Amino acid sequence: MSDHSASNGKLPGLLRPALSRNVALLLESRIPARLSWVGLHGAPRIVPIWFVWTGDQLVMATFAGAAKLAELYEGALAAASIDTESFPYRSLRMGGHLSLTSLDGLADEYRAAAARYLGESAGRTWCRSLEGRPQVVLRLTPTWASASDMSRSPFLAEHG
Amino acid sequence: MSDHSASNGKLPGLLRPALSRNVALLLESRIPARLSWVGLHGAPRIVPIWFVWTGDQLVMATFAGAAKLAELYEGALAAASIDTESFPYRSLRMGGHLSLTSLDGLADEYRAAAARYLGESAGRTWCRSLEGRPQVVLRLTPTWASASDMSRSPFLAEHG
Numbered sequence: 001m002s003d004h005s006a007s008n009g010k011l012p013g014l015l016r017p018a019l020s021r022n023v024a025l026l027l028e029s030r031i032p033a034r035l036s037w038v039g040l041h042g043a044p045r046i047v048p049i050w051f052v053w054t055g056d057q058l059v060m061a062t063f064a065g066a067a068k069l070a071e072l073y074e075g076a077l078a079a080a081s082i083d084t085e086s087f088p089y090r091s092l093r094m095g096g097h098l099s100l101t102s103l104d105g106l107a108d109e110y111r112a113a114a115a116r117y118l119g120e121s122a123g124r125t126w127c128r129s130l131e132g133r134p135q136v137v138l139r140l141t142p143t144w145a146s147a148s149d150m151s152r153s154p155f156l157a158e159h160g
Numbered sequence: 161m162s163d164h165s166a167s168n169g170k171l172p173g174l175l176r177p178a179l180s181r182n183v184a185l186l187l188e189s190r191i192p193a194r195l196s197w198v199g200l201h202g203a204p205r206i207v208p209i210w211f212v213w214t215g216d217q218l219v220m221a222t223f224a225g226a227a228k229l230a231e232l233y234e235g236a237l238a239a240a241s242i243d244t245e246s247f248p249y250r251s252l253r254m255g256g257h258l259s260l261t262s263l264d265g266l267a268d269e270y271r272a273a274a275a276r277y278l279g280e281s282a283g284r285t286w287c288r289s290l291e292g293r294p295q296v297v298l299r300l301t302p303t304w305a306s307a308s309d310m311s312r313s314p315f316l317a318e319h320g
Contacts, residue, residue, distance in 0.1 A: 030245070030246070031245045032243075032245060032249070034194040034196075034206060034241055034243075035206075036194075036196035036204040036205065036206040036239070037204050038198050038202060038203075038204050042198060042202075042237065043198075043237050043239070043255060044196040044197050044198050044204060044205075044237055044238060044239045044255070045196065045204075045239055045255075046194060046195075046196040046206065046239045046240070046241045046253060047241065047253070048241060048243045048249065048251060077202065077203050077204055078204060079196070079203070079204045079205055079206045080206070081194055081206045081207065081208060083192075083194075083208045085190070085191045085192060085245050086190070087277060087278060089192070089208065091208060093206065093207070095203065095204070095205075117247060118247060
Protein backbone atom coordinates (compact mmCIF):
# COMPACT_ATOMS: atom_id res chain seq x y z
CA MET A 1 0.00 0.00 0.00
CA SER A 2 2.70 2.48 0.88
CA ASP A 3 6.33 3.11 0.08
CA HIS A 4 8.13 6.00 1.66
CA SER A 5 11.62 5.15 0.45
CA ALA A 6 14.55 7.44 1.07
CA SER A 7 15.32 10.07 -1.56
CA ASN A 8 18.33 8.64 -3.34
CA GLY A 9 17.28 8.84 -6.96
CA LYS A 10 15.53 5.50 -6.68
CA LEU A 11 11.96 5.29 -7.82
CA PRO A 12 9.54 4.30 -5.05
CA GLY A 13 8.64 0.64 -5.32
CA LEU A 14 4.99 1.04 -6.19
CA LEU A 15 5.91 3.22 -9.21
CA ARG A 16 8.31 0.62 -10.61
CA PRO A 17 7.09 -1.89 -13.23
CA ALA A 18 5.07 -3.97 -13.09
CA LEU A 19 2.62 -1.37 -11.79
CA SER A 20 -0.38 -2.57 -9.83
CA ARG A 21 -3.64 -2.34 -11.72
CA ASN A 22 -4.76 0.51 -9.44
CA VAL A 23 -1.62 2.58 -10.01
CA ALA A 24 -1.54 1.90 -13.76
CA LEU A 25 -5.19 2.89 -14.19
CA LEU A 26 -4.69 6.15 -12.31
CA LEU A 27 -1.56 7.06 -14.28
CA GLU A 28 -3.40 6.37 -17.56
CA SER A 29 -6.62 8.07 -16.46
CA ARG A 30 -8.02 11.42 -17.52
CA ILE A 31 -8.08 12.57 -13.91
CA PRO A 32 -6.05 15.76 -13.49
CA ALA A 33 -3.30 15.64 -10.91
CA ARG A 34 -3.79 17.92 -7.96
CA LEU A 35 -0.40 19.47 -7.39
CA SER A 36 0.62 21.10 -4.15
CA TRP A 37 3.67 23.07 -3.13
CA VAL A 38 4.66 25.61 -0.52
CA GLY A 39 4.12 29.16 -1.69
CA LEU A 40 5.40 32.50 -0.56
CA HIS A 41 5.30 33.07 3.19
CA GLY A 42 4.96 29.31 3.73
CA ALA A 43 1.36 29.04 2.56
CA PRO A 44 0.27 25.74 1.01
CA ARG A 45 -0.87 25.92 -2.62
CA ILE A 46 -2.88 23.52 -4.73
CA VAL A 47 -3.95 23.41 -8.38
CA PRO A 48 -5.50 20.82 -10.67
CA ILE A 49 -3.16 20.23 -13.63
CA TRP A 50 -2.77 17.85 -16.55
CA PHE A 51 0.05 15.35 -16.30
CA VAL A 52 1.79 12.59 -18.19
CA TRP A 53 3.69 9.82 -16.46
CA THR A 54 6.91 8.96 -18.28
CA GLY A 55 7.78 5.88 -16.28
CA ASP A 56 9.90 7.77 -13.79
CA GLN A 57 8.59 11.34 -13.71
CA LEU A 58 5.25 13.08 -13.44
CA VAL A 59 5.47 15.77 -16.12
CA MET A 60 3.23 18.82 -16.16
CA ALA A 61 3.39 22.10 -18.05
CA THR A 62 2.32 25.64 -17.36
CA PHE A 63 2.45 28.82 -19.40
CA ALA A 64 5.19 31.38 -18.98
CA GLY A 65 3.87 34.13 -16.76
CA ALA A 66 1.60 31.83 -14.71
CA ALA A 67 1.29 33.02 -11.12
CA LYS A 68 2.56 29.69 -9.79
CA LEU A 69 5.93 30.23 -11.48
CA ALA A 70 6.67 33.00 -8.98
CA GLU A 71 6.63 30.28 -6.31
CA LEU A 72 8.10 27.24 -8.09
CA TYR A 73 11.82 26.85 -8.60
CA GLU A 74 14.41 24.25 -9.48
CA GLY A 75 14.44 21.69 -6.68
CA ALA A 76 11.23 22.89 -5.02
CA LEU A 77 9.32 20.21 -3.14
CA ALA A 78 5.94 19.24 -4.52
CA ALA A 79 3.30 16.59 -3.92
CA ALA A 80 0.63 15.32 -6.27
CA SER A 81 -2.54 13.32 -5.83
CA ILE A 82 -4.24 11.42 -8.63
CA ASP A 83 -7.44 10.07 -7.19
CA THR A 84 -10.95 9.13 -8.23
CA GLU A 85 -13.88 11.31 -7.22
CA SER A 86 -16.38 8.47 -6.83
CA PHE A 87 -16.75 5.87 -4.13
CA PRO A 88 -15.07 3.40 -3.66
CA TYR A 89 -12.10 5.75 -3.93
CA ARG A 90 -8.76 4.85 -5.46
CA SER A 91 -5.76 7.09 -5.03
CA LEU A 92 -2.11 7.54 -5.82
CA ARG A 93 -0.04 10.20 -4.14
CA MET A 94 3.60 11.00 -4.70
CA GLY A 95 6.07 13.68 -3.76
CA GLY A 96 9.56 14.82 -4.53
CA HIS A 97 11.50 17.63 -6.14
CA LEU A 98 10.56 19.62 -9.22
CA SER A 99 12.78 20.48 -12.10
CA LEU A 100 11.75 23.32 -14.43
CA THR A 101 12.52 23.77 -18.12
CA SER A 102 11.51 26.84 -20.13
CA LEU A 103 10.49 26.32 -23.74
CA ASP A 104 9.73 28.62 -26.67
CA GLY A 105 6.42 26.90 -27.33
CA LEU A 106 4.27 23.98 -26.23
CA ALA A 107 5.91 21.02 -24.54
CA ASP A 108 5.65 17.62 -26.21
CA GLU A 109 4.36 16.29 -22.91
CA TYR A 110 1.61 18.91 -22.93
CA ARG A 111 0.54 17.78 -26.41
CA ALA A 112 0.50 14.20 -25.17
CA ALA A 113 -1.54 15.22 -22.15
CA ALA A 114 -4.03 17.15 -24.31
CA ALA A 115 -4.49 14.08 -26.53
CA ARG A 116 -5.13 11.86 -23.52
CA TYR A 117 -7.44 14.23 -21.64
CA LEU A 118 -9.42 15.57 -24.59
CA GLY A 119 -8.98 12.83 -27.20
CA GLU A 120 -6.64 12.97 -30.22
CA SER A 121 -8.66 15.34 -32.36
CA ALA A 122 -9.87 17.78 -29.71
CA GLY A 123 -6.38 17.70 -28.19
CA ARG A 124 -4.86 18.84 -31.48
CA THR A 125 -7.45 21.61 -31.82
CA TRP A 126 -6.74 22.72 -28.28
CA CYS A 127 -2.99 22.83 -28.84
CA ARG A 128 -3.38 24.61 -32.19
CA SER A 129 -5.16 27.45 -30.40
CA LEU A 130 -2.17 27.79 -28.07
CA GLU A 131 0.61 27.31 -30.63
CA GLY A 132 3.69 29.43 -30.01
CA ARG A 133 2.89 30.26 -26.41
CA PRO A 134 5.98 29.59 -24.29
CA GLN A 135 5.63 26.95 -21.62
CA VAL A 136 7.54 25.86 -18.57
CA VAL A 137 7.74 22.11 -18.05
CA LEU A 138 7.45 20.89 -14.46
CA ARG A 139 9.02 17.49 -13.84
CA LEU A 140 8.30 15.85 -10.51
CA THR A 141 10.74 13.08 -9.65
CA PRO A 142 9.02 11.11 -6.92
CA THR A 143 10.98 10.11 -3.86
CA TRP A 144 7.91 8.70 -2.11
CA ALA A 145 4.56 7.37 -3.20
CA SER A 146 1.52 5.81 -1.62
CA ALA A 147 -1.59 4.30 -3.08
CA SER A 148 -4.91 3.02 -1.84
CA ASP A 149 -7.82 1.18 -3.35
CA MET A 150 -10.98 1.14 -1.28
CA SER A 151 -12.60 -1.32 -3.63
CA ARG A 152 -10.24 -3.88 -2.12
CA SER A 153 -11.03 -3.00 1.48
CA PRO A 154 -12.47 -5.65 3.78
CA PHE A 155 -15.19 -3.16 4.74
CA LEU A 156 -16.62 -3.19 1.23
CA ALA A 157 -16.33 -6.95 0.97
CA GLU A 158 -18.49 -7.13 4.07
CA HIS A 159 -20.91 -4.29 3.36
CA GLY A 160 -20.69 -3.64 -0.36
CA MET B 161 -13.33 34.98 -11.01
CA SER B 162 -10.92 35.61 -8.20
CA ASP B 163 -10.95 37.19 -4.77
CA HIS B 164 -7.80 37.33 -2.74
CA SER B 165 -9.12 39.53 0.05
CA ALA B 166 -7.02 40.33 3.07
CA SER B 167 -7.33 38.00 6.04
CA ASN B 168 -9.43 40.00 8.48
CA GLY B 169 -12.10 37.48 9.41
CA LYS B 170 -14.19 38.49 6.43
CA LEU B 171 -15.40 35.80 4.08
CA PRO B 172 -14.00 36.17 0.56
CA GLY B 173 -16.59 37.73 -1.73
CA LEU B 174 -17.16 34.74 -3.96
CA LEU B 175 -18.05 32.57 -0.94
CA ARG B 176 -20.69 35.05 0.27
CA PRO B 177 -24.34 34.58 -0.71
CA ALA B 178 -25.65 34.65 -3.29
CA LEU B 179 -23.11 32.10 -4.51
CA SER B 180 -22.49 31.83 -8.23
CA ARG B 181 -23.94 28.74 -9.82
CA ASN B 182 -20.43 27.34 -10.32
CA VAL B 183 -19.41 27.79 -6.69
CA ALA B 184 -22.74 26.52 -5.35
CA LEU B 185 -22.60 23.38 -7.50
CA LEU B 186 -19.05 22.58 -6.40
CA LEU B 187 -19.86 23.09 -2.70
CA GLU B 188 -22.91 20.80 -3.04
CA SER B 189 -21.12 18.23 -5.20
CA ARG B 190 -19.87 14.79 -4.24
CA ILE B 191 -16.36 15.74 -5.31
CA PRO B 192 -13.93 15.27 -2.42
CA ALA B 193 -11.89 18.31 -1.47
CA ARG B 194 -8.19 17.97 -2.04
CA LEU B 195 -6.62 19.45 1.05
CA SER B 196 -3.03 20.62 1.22
CA TRP B 197 -0.86 21.81 4.04
CA VAL B 198 2.81 22.13 4.88
CA GLY B 199 4.15 19.06 6.62
CA LEU B 200 7.18 18.35 8.70
CA HIS B 201 10.44 19.69 7.26
CA GLY B 202 8.44 22.04 5.01
CA ALA B 203 7.22 19.36 2.62
CA PRO B 204 3.88 19.97 0.90
CA ARG B 205 1.13 17.44 1.67
CA ILE B 206 -2.09 16.63 -0.10
CA VAL B 207 -5.03 14.32 0.58
CA PRO B 208 -8.52 13.84 -0.83
CA ILE B 209 -11.06 14.29 1.96
CA TRP B 210 -14.82 14.62 2.40
CA PHE B 211 -16.08 18.08 3.31
CA VAL B 212 -19.21 19.99 4.14
CA TRP B 213 -19.57 23.70 3.57
CA THR B 214 -21.38 25.43 6.42
CA GLY B 215 -21.74 28.82 4.80
CA ASP B 216 -18.53 30.17 6.23
CA GLN B 217 -16.25 27.19 6.88
CA LEU B 218 -15.08 24.12 5.02
CA VAL B 219 -15.43 21.35 7.59
CA MET B 220 -13.63 18.03 7.33
CA ALA B 221 -13.01 15.23 9.79
CA THR B 222 -10.28 12.73 10.33
CA PHE B 223 -9.83 9.90 12.79
CA ALA B 224 -7.77 10.26 15.93
CA GLY B 225 -4.36 8.77 15.25
CA ALA B 226 -4.33 9.70 11.54
CA ALA B 227 -0.82 10.47 10.32
CA LYS B 228 -1.85 13.94 9.17
CA LEU B 229 -2.67 14.95 12.74
CA ALA B 230 1.04 14.91 13.54
CA GLU B 231 1.38 17.80 11.09
CA LEU B 232 -1.86 19.75 11.55
CA TYR B 233 -2.32 22.12 14.46
CA GLU B 234 -4.56 24.95 15.59
CA GLY B 235 -4.01 27.85 13.22
CA ALA B 236 -2.11 25.86 10.59
CA LEU B 237 -2.44 27.18 7.06
CA ALA B 238 -4.27 24.96 4.59
CA ALA B 239 -5.60 25.19 1.06
CA ALA B 240 -8.35 23.18 -0.59
CA SER B 241 -9.41 22.59 -4.16
CA ILE B 242 -12.86 21.35 -5.16
CA ASP B 243 -12.74 20.84 -8.88
CA THR B 244 -14.29 18.69 -11.57
CA GLU B 245 -12.27 15.96 -13.24
CA SER B 246 -13.88 16.30 -16.68
CA PHE B 247 -13.46 18.92 -19.34
CA PRO B 248 -14.60 21.72 -19.39
CA TYR B 249 -13.17 22.05 -15.89
CA ARG B 250 -14.79 24.00 -13.09
CA SER B 251 -12.88 24.72 -9.91
CA LEU B 252 -13.05 26.40 -6.55
CA ARG B 253 -9.98 26.90 -4.42
CA MET B 254 -9.74 28.46 -1.01
CA GLY B 255 -7.22 28.81 1.76
CA GLY B 256 -6.93 29.97 5.31
CA HIS B 257 -6.30 28.73 8.81
CA LEU B 258 -7.45 25.46 10.36
CA SER B 259 -9.03 25.00 13.72
CA LEU B 260 -9.07 21.51 15.26
CA THR B 261 -11.60 19.99 17.64
CA SER B 262 -11.24 16.52 19.17
CA LEU B 263 -14.40 14.49 19.69
CA ASP B 264 -15.24 11.22 21.44
CA GLY B 265 -16.98 9.86 18.37
CA LEU B 266 -18.09 10.81 14.87
CA ALA B 267 -18.58 14.46 14.00
CA ASP B 268 -22.06 15.59 12.94
CA GLU B 269 -20.39 17.14 9.89
CA TYR B 270 -18.87 13.76 9.02
CA ARG B 271 -22.33 12.15 9.14
CA ALA B 272 -23.66 14.91 6.91
CA ALA B 273 -20.75 14.40 4.51
CA ALA B 274 -21.31 10.63 4.44
CA ALA B 275 -24.99 11.18 3.60
CA ARG B 276 -24.11 13.54 0.76
CA TYR B 277 -21.25 11.49 -0.71
CA LEU B 278 -22.76 8.03 -0.33
CA GLY B 279 -26.48 8.78 -0.15
CA GLU B 280 -28.62 8.75 3.01
CA SER B 281 -28.87 5.01 3.49
CA ALA B 282 -25.33 4.00 2.57
CA GLY B 283 -24.04 6.98 4.56
CA ARG B 284 -25.80 5.71 7.69
CA THR B 285 -24.43 2.20 7.14
CA TRP B 286 -20.96 3.63 6.69
CA CYS B 287 -21.15 5.67 9.88
CA ARG B 288 -22.63 2.76 11.84
CA SER B 289 -19.52 0.74 11.03
CA LEU B 290 -17.37 3.51 12.50
CA GLU B 291 -19.53 4.37 15.51
CA GLY B 292 -17.57 5.33 18.61
CA ARG B 293 -14.31 6.01 16.82
CA PRO B 294 -12.96 9.37 17.99
CA GLN B 295 -12.58 12.02 15.31
CA VAL B 296 -10.84 15.32 14.98
CA VAL B 297 -12.81 17.99 13.14
CA LEU B 298 -10.83 20.26 10.82
CA ARG B 299 -12.45 23.63 10.15
CA LEU B 300 -10.95 25.73 7.41
CA THR B 301 -11.94 29.39 7.61
CA PRO B 302 -11.16 30.79 4.18
CA THR B 303 -9.35 34.09 3.90
CA TRP B 304 -9.03 33.82 0.12
CA ALA B 305 -10.85 31.99 -2.62
CA SER B 306 -10.75 31.75 -6.37
CA ALA B 307 -12.98 30.01 -8.86
CA SER B 308 -12.97 29.26 -12.54
CA ASP B 309 -15.44 27.83 -15.01
CA MET B 310 -13.99 26.83 -18.35
CA SER B 311 -17.44 26.20 -19.74
CA ARG B 312 -17.80 30.00 -19.77
CA SER B 313 -14.47 30.64 -21.50
CA PRO B 314 -14.40 32.43 -24.86
CA PHE B 315 -12.23 29.60 -26.19
CA LEU B 316 -15.05 27.09 -25.81
CA ALA B 317 -17.60 29.50 -27.24
CA GLU B 318 -15.38 29.66 -30.32
CA HIS B 319 -14.28 26.05 -30.56
CA GLY B 320 -16.75 24.06 -28.48
